[in-house]
Amino acid sequence: SQQGEEDPQALSIQEGENATMNCSYKTSINNLQWYRQNSGRGLVHLILIRSNEREKHSGRLRVTLDTSKKSSSLLITASRAADTASYFCATDAGTGGFKTIFGAGTRLFVKA
């Protein structure tokens, strides 16, 4: 079963706009991560947020975590065409911290 589920499944925006992707999960977590995958390539780790953190920033990325709602969001500010990729959330929900379970991803398309 997939613990993390992203919403929306696909998102198309203009360059310069902000992109927001959401992730929901079912059971308690220790950590939640976001990864990016460019077409045909392996995944690249973007950011990890711990269960006791509410917000984290990395460059143009902002991640929030609401453990009471079992949800997270990834905000990419001032999107660029190079941000076109699939974005996955991954949690260790229900795994005892030994496994990472990925959602189905959000496909982001940034139009130049």
Added chain:
Amino acid sequence: NAGVTQTPKFQVLKTGQSMTLQCAQDMNHEYMSWYRQDPGMGLRLIHYSVGAGITDQGEVPNGYNVSRSTTEDFPLRLLSAAPSQTSVYFCASSRDSPYEQYFGPGTRLTVT
């Protein structure tokens, strides 16, 4: 550092054939894992290892075997290929936990 390398990049098998997908990392990482990615889905964990000599099952282990005799290598064996195993396979590694994983470029496997 080469990071995580996978061979082969592409493979076509006939039903019933066996083969080994190779994965190696040169970062002295203890944690290694294998995922499969099917169209429109996220990654599903097949097997993982927390160190040499220690492996465990993930979400979809049936039809696959792994072993970890060295820190560097984590091969995935398909025992008797089936069309349902047609997928893209990714190997990943991280320092000592299933977080902040580095992914290989993937092996695209087709079983006819």
